[in-house]
Amino acid sequence: MTAATMAGAAKLIRDTLEAYRDDREAAGMLQGYARRLAEPLRIAVAGMVKAGKSTLLNAIIGEEIAPTDTGECTKIVTWYRHGPTPRITLHPVNGERRNLPLKRVDGRLVFVLDGMQAEEVERLEVEWPAPALQGMTLIDTPGIASLSRDVSARSLAFLTPEDSASEADAVIYLMRHLHASDLRFLESFHDTRAGRSGTVNAIAVLSRADEVGAGRIDSLISAGSIAERYSQDPNLRKLALAVVPVAGLLxxxxxxxxxxxxxxxxxxxxxxxxxxxxxxxxxxxxxxxxxxxxxxxxxxxxxxxxxxxxxxxxxxxxxxxxxxxxxxxxxxxxxxxGLDPLLDVLDRQFQARSEALKARTALAAVENLLASRPREGTERLAAALERLQVNAHEFRELQLLAVLRTTGVDLPSELSAEAERLVGGNGAASWVRLGLDAGSSPEVLAAEARRYLARWRGVAESPLTGRPAAEACRVVIRSCEGVVAGSSGRQRQPRSA
Known part of the structure; x- marks a missing residue:
């Protein structure tokens, strides 16, 4: 994400906040999005009951700080942020927030709710000095399709609000098998303001993957084959960037x-x-x-x-x-x-484009506000918003990726697959886009990018290429130009002695 685009998004939010300063609700919402731009990416961990959400969250963090039993705490939306010292803050539905005591039992963190029931708690916030939380905020959500309708509704209201953007920029969705209910949730998340902003922002995890082979030593191999089959499912492919098998407990x-x-x-x-x-x-x-x-x-x-x-x-x-x-x-x-492959996908798909995902979510919220509560003098804000959306190449990549995975473009299948990779469908790093090894030199990256650049210019200029496909080609061409420029810049850097 270019600094100019991020600066433009931050300025638009400030200008919109000034225009709506007398609207307390709108001002509070905009202040929240201003903070989100400066915070790490927010990634929610979601899934059906007993899918292993808290267990996987602990694995990602590297410490047992998320409760994995069936107590009251697993029914509460819980945020895990980076902080210099451990702290747990309870935010009640009514009343003032307060700190909870830090208690460990058999090495695991235990939340002491001091007699409060889950329905009385809006959320818990855990600050923890874990390196994994420096680049992302993880949000543990109660199980969807819980036997308790209130518990399930709490998750759905948080992840897929009807009239506002989701609190999460992206989601890790756990499933044990691919069911219609899994697709319904992912469709709902994709249909939030963040989803409609023009990107696929979910990763699916085939959880408890060791159970696929009844605990045999080759269970993960069997689970990998199933995950690969799911990743090619046309209904899931348009909603999730990848399907990764993980034995969460291990x-x-x-x-x-x-x-x-x-x-x-x-x-x-x-x-x-x-x-x-x-x-x-x-x-x-x-x-x-x-x-x-x-x-x-x-x-x-x-x-x-x-x-x-x-x-x-x-x-x-x-x-x-x-x-x-x-x-x-x-x-x-x-x-x-399977944890390492998942962390790699998180890094390539979410962390590498975290600025674009955060900005896109914030701009979608501004767009919704301007449309739902128009007022005199906001026309210039709408114009500035449109310029950002049109001119920011990162947004155009996200939009094209969504189109390629849903309706598609009128290109041969091999070119469509190549376009998806070049705009970052497999990851935003230059070597991933070009299909090269991680250690490829800047010279090799630049040469390969120029080869793709020449091919896609030829496709764009062909009289057989229709207008929508040509527009897609131009996005791919700009992505290739970006790789060439970035690789050439690294070549010019003086080598250390």
Whole structure:
């Protein structure tokens, strides 16, 4: 996102705030969007009940600070922001906000609501000094389609408000299988003001992926095949940028692996393979087993709760194959859980274009305000808004990406797929757009970008290319020009001695 576009968006919000300074509701809304431009990207974690939302959130953060039980706290929208010191703030529906005590039980953060019920709490805000939260704010939402209509309604009202922009700039949506209810939610989120701003701003996660293969060691391979099939589904493809399989429980435990866990897993790895596989046929059999002698029933129960049968099997195999220290084992378990690919997609699809997503959401809110509450003298604001929307190439990329994934353009399928990649459909980094390796030199990037540039100029100038397709070509051409300019700029930088 160019600094000029961000500055233009911030100025438009300031000018609109001045025009609506006597409208308390509008002014409050605009002040909120001004703050959002300066804050990290807001990413909501959503999904059906027991999809593993809080568990995945803990895995992304790298600490067990989101409650994963079925208590009152899982029924409340909870924000996780970066802060220098840990703090939990309760915002009640009525009354003044107040800080909650920090309490840990067995290494996990526990929220003490001081007798309040979930319906009495508007939201909880957790500030935590986790590096993962420096670049994004994560929002844990109650389960959709909960047995409690109030709980489900709370999530839907937060994520898909009817008459305003969503509080979230993007969403990670967890699903165990692809159901019509999943598509309905993603369609609703896409139809919010943020969604109608012209982008696909959701990532789908095939959660609890280890259960796809009944906990077998190759479960993630099977889950990967299913995720790939889902990603090609035309109904889902227009609503989600990617489908990633993740074994959330293993991802959380790998990121928070304790030395006691490692010692217990190492004892299991030392057993004869036949003995170990027999005891891991079921959770009950594992819990009741008497081998190895030094592993208590309580320790076995703890391992099951934290790793599941799949994680225990995988960790045992990895230890026998050379991961004989806790830290390397934790990193490999996290990678095998599918967490690393998810973090990569988050970085490529959301973090790399966070400024554009935030600005687009804010401008959509200004557009809605000008349309729903017009007043004398705001014509110049509408004109400034239109100029920003038309001239900002980042917005045009997002709009074209949405068109390519929904209605499509009149281009051959291979060119449409190439256009989607070049405008950032697989990620905003230059090497991803060009289909090259991450370590490609600026010279290689520039040469490949020029090759694409020449091809797309030819397509745009062809008499066989209709007007809508030619407009799409011009967006692709501008994206290629941007890669060339950026790569050439890096080539001119003096090399360090």
């Amino acid at each position: 991802a959380q435990s790998a990121r928070t692996l304790r030395q006691a866990d490692f010692e217990a897993l190492r004892m299991l790895a030392g057993l004869d393979r036949t003995v170990r596989e027999r005891m891991l046929l079921s959770a009950d059999r594992f819990r009741r087993s008497t081998e190895p002698a030094g592993l208590t029933e309580g320790a076995r129960t703890g391992l099951l709760e934290r790793y599941g049968l799949f994680g225990i099997r995988l960790a045992s195999v990895l230890i026998r194959n050379g991961f004989t220290e806790a830290t390397p084992l934790a990193h490999e378990l996290a990678r095998r859980s």
